[in-house]
Amino acid sequence: MDRKYITLKNLIIDKEKCIGLKFFTDKVVQVMVDNLPDVQWSEKFRMNYILNTPANLELVFKTFRGVAWINCNHFYSKASFGREEEPVNIQQLQNREEVSGKRYCPGSYLRKLELKRYANSTIKTYVSCFETFINHYSDREIKDLNEEDIRLYLQKLIQEDFSHSYINQAINAIKFYYEVVLEMPNRFYAIERPRPIEQLPKVLAKEEIMAIIEHTNNIKHRCIVSLLYSAGLRRIELLNLKLEDIDSKRMVIKVRSGKGNKDRFTILSEKLLGDLRKYYKEWRPTNFLFEGPGRKAYSPESVSSIVKNAAKKAKIKKRVTPHMLRHSFATHLLESGTDLRYIQVLLGHRSTKTTEIYTHVATNIFFKIKNPLD
Numbered sequence: 001m002d003r004k005y006i007t008l009k010n011l012i013i014d015k016e017k018c019i020g021l022k023f024f025t026d027k028v029v030q031v032m033v034d035n036l037p038d039v040q041w042s043e044k045f046r047m048n049y050i051l052n053t054p055a056n057l058e059l060v061f062k063t064f065r066g067v068a069w070i071n072c073n074h075f076y077s078k079a080s081f082g083r084e085e086e087p088v089n090i091q092q093l094q095n096r097e098e099v100s101g102k103r104y105c106p107g108s109y110l111r112k113l114e115l116k117r118y119a120n121s122t123i124k125t126y127v128s129c130f131e132t133f134i135n136h137y138s139d140r141e142i143k144d145l146n147e148e149d150i151r152l153y154l155q156k157l158i159q160e161d162f163s164h165s166y167i168n169q170a171i172n173a174i175k176f177y178y179e180v181v182l183e184m185p186n187r188f189y190a191i192e193r194p195r196p197i198e199q200l201p202k203v204l205a206k207e208e209i210m211a212i213i214e215h216t217n218n219i220k221h222r223c224i225v226s227l228l229y230s231a232g233l234r235r236i237e238l239l240n241l242k243l244e245d246i247d248s249k250r251m252v253i254k255v256r257s258g259k260g261n262k263d264r265f266t267i268l269s270e271k272l273l274g275d276l277r278k279y280y281k282e283w284r285p286t287n288f289l290f291e292g293p294g295r296k297a298y299s300p301e302s303v304s305s306i307v308k309n310a311a312k313k314a315k316i317k318k319r320v321t322p323h324m325l326r327h328s329f330a331t332h333l334l335e336s337g338t339d340l341r342y343i344q345v346l347l348g349h350r351s352t353k354t355t356e357i358y359t360h361v362a363t364n365i366f367f368k369i370k371n372p373l374d
Contacts, residue, residue, distance in 0.1 A: 004029055004068035008060070008075040010052070011045055017052040019060065019075075020045060023068070025104075027097045032063055044160065046128060090114045093127065103134045106142070112181050119257075129166075129173035143182070150174055201327035203361050204320065209328055211314035212307070219279045221306045223272065224290060224298075227253075228307070228322050230269040232329035232347050235304070235322045239297050241289040243280075248273055255348065264348045330355070335364040 006029065009020030020042070023029050033039060036059065039050050050056050064070055090110050098104060105127050113123050134142055136153055157167050178184050204212075209229055216222040227238055237255050245254040251273075252265045285291045290298040303322055311320035326347070333343050344355040 005071060006064060006068045007071040009045070009047065010075055011042070011049055013042060013045075013049060018049040019052045019056060020047045020049045021060070022047045024093065025096050025099055025102065027099065029064075029068060030099065032067065036060070036063065044162065046132060090123075101138070103131065103138055105130055105134075106177075106181070108181050109177055112176070116180075125169050126173040126176060129170045130177060133170065133174055142177070200361050201331070201357060202318070202324050203331045204316075204318075204324055204328045206328075206332060208314070208316055209325065212310045212316065212320065215310045215313035216306065217309075219275060220283055220290065221310065223275050223279045224303060224306055225310060225325070226269070226272045226275060228303075228325040229329055230272050231255075231266045232326050233266070234326060235300055238303065238322075239288070239290065239300065242287060243285060243289055246273075246276060246289065262348060264345070266346045327358070327361075330358045331361050334358050334362045337364075 004026055005023060007022040009022055011018040011020040021033055021039075023033075033048050036048075036050050037056070039048050041047075042049055050060075061070065090113070093105070093110055094107055096104065109130065110127070113126060118126070133153060136156070137145055137149060140149075154167060154170065157170060162170075213222055213225050213229075216225055224238065227233060227241075228235070231253050233241075233253075233255065240256050241253070242256075245256065246268065247254065248268070251268045251270070253268050255264050255266055257263065283291075286295055288295075288297045292298045292302065307320055307322050307325070311318075330343050330347055333346075334340065340352055340355055340359070343358070344352050347355060349355045
């Protein structure tokens with residue numbers, strides 16, 4: 001019997017805190033969810049939800065105990081419940097119990113996703129977005145849908161105030177079917193994508209980062225914050241690090257399966273290496289560089305909490321996230337004169353255009369400009 005999973009999400013709907021219940025279609029789970037008090041469906045978030053109260057939360061755990069594994073990673077901000085969502089099982093997706101009247105991803109779509117070896121998060125997003133699309137046109141054959149149908153669907157998403165990110169994901173999921181599964185590469189290139197909101201990365205001053213590092217609770221937390229900054233790592237890349245990825249002879253760090261499933265190398269700080277050696281002697285990790293309970297990888301929420309708490313102790317007023325340390329790494333390198341192409345390699349960007357955003361926040365060019373008021 002396949003194991004069932006439910007992911008709890010923190011939602012704000014009509015200014016009310018709610019418990020989101022996300023799961024792959026399963027008749028048993030759906031019936032149990034339907035029996036929860038005042039359960040409703042959110043079209044925007046594409047999941048069922050109930051009001052977030054202690055009684056309701058307790059009821060959720062009681063209802064699904066012994067029936068489904070409940071993933072709380074996205075619900076408790078300070079809890080450590082292992083890593084991100086459970087790995088995607090393509091076979092499980094293909095063998096889902098079908099609900100009458102609902103359409104599902106064709107087997108060819110799922111097999112192509114598996115062959116492409118996309119990340120778990122990408123597979124889940126594509127499946128969810130594509131199934132939402134084909135159910136919008138439930139009375140039409142998928143292969144008969146044309147560019148105008150897709151435009152009308154995207155217009156509906158815009159009118160319903162879906163995010164720019166979600167609409168882009170929907171376009172990618174739809175294009176994947178027609179261009180990759182059906183091998184019609186030129187059919188839907190004319191679909192216009194929503195204009196992106198150009199936001200500059202948020203960056204910390206070097207003094208602020210040093211203060212955050214100094215206000216960590218212990219050597220383990222100090223190494224986590226220092227690595228995020230000094231190596232320009234994404235949070236998931238930090239969590240994936242293993243002991244053998246720290247190469248002290250070449251003074252580099254191997255980053256496994258970064259964004260786009262690409263491996264790369266980044267630089268290792270000499271100052272940090274000393275702290276890492278102290279950390280290893282004290283904590284003795286066995287597999288992952290940073291381990292949580294049961295020698296499993298540290299949770300993403302724990303990393304965010306470490307950064308947030310250290311910043312608070314350092315009396316930094318702005319909201320600090322792990323990714324801000326990566327932005328700061330790139331910006332400070334650029335300000336110190338490092339070539340943009342080297343920064344691109346260290347960050348794992350496919351194109352220099354992505355890296356060029358940091359030229360807009362680097363302040364070294366401002367020092368050469370005399371303010372007309374002075």
